[in-house]
Amino acid sequence: MxxxxxxxxxxxxxxxxxxxxxxxxxxxxxxxxxxxxxxxxxxxxxxxxxxxxxxxxxxxxxxxxKKDTTPPTWPSEQVPMQMHMDFKVPTADDLERHRERAETLGARLLHDRSSDDEEPLYVLADPAGHPFCLLVQQGRP
Incomplete structure (x- = not known):
């Protein structure tokens, strides 16, 4: 322990x-x-x-x-996000595949940084409005 x-x-x-x-x-x-x-x-x-x-x-x-929850308005701070999750994928092709799949499941794209050479990523909102990231983690832990 x-x-x-x-x-x-x-x-x-x-x-x-x-x-x-x-x-x-x-x-x-x-x-x-x-x-x-x-x-x-x-x-x-x-x-x-x-x-x-x-x-x-x-x-x-x-x-x-939670019936009285208000979806975050990221990137605006009007209703700040209380948390977000990051999900890593191995390659840029996987990044595209998982973004498309997330959108098919009801996510919406908030920010596209997929062309970033160091850490390509998308910020999406889940169906309740919570932001989350899909990213290709390269090199650093």
Missing amino acids: SGYPVLLHTAIDAHDCRGLAEFYRELLGLHYRDGDEPPTDGSPDDASWLVLLDDAGDRVLTVQE
């Missing part, structure tokens, strides 16, 4: 808890914790806290319902 706290997951607020969980589940290839799957029997989906796991079964993200 290290003596330091260990990050369990990142929690994201959203008006539509299931909708945002589905976006990140699809974008990142995650799956729901047992019992958090969408109902299949026609019953209402009243989820207010959903946990997404990676293939090893580790928590990665949670989405919690």
Whole structure:
């Protein structure tokens, strides 16, 4: 045991808890914790806290319902972002593929820095308005 706290997951607020969980589940290839799957029997989906796991079964993200949240207006500071996530990809081709896929899933492009020689990236907003980056990490950790 290290003596330091260990990050369990990142929690994201959203008006539509299931909708945002589905976006990140699809974008990142995650799956729901047992019992958090969408109902299949026609019953209402009243989820207010959903946990997404990676293939090893580790928590990665949670989405919690927050009806009074206001989407950030990045790059404007009118409504500042409270957090953002960065996702790395290995190549520029992967960067383009994942940007297109994210947009197909409901993300919108906020900033294009894909031609940057040192660290090509896109800033996108998820369906709830939270900014996140897709980037090609080159050289430095």
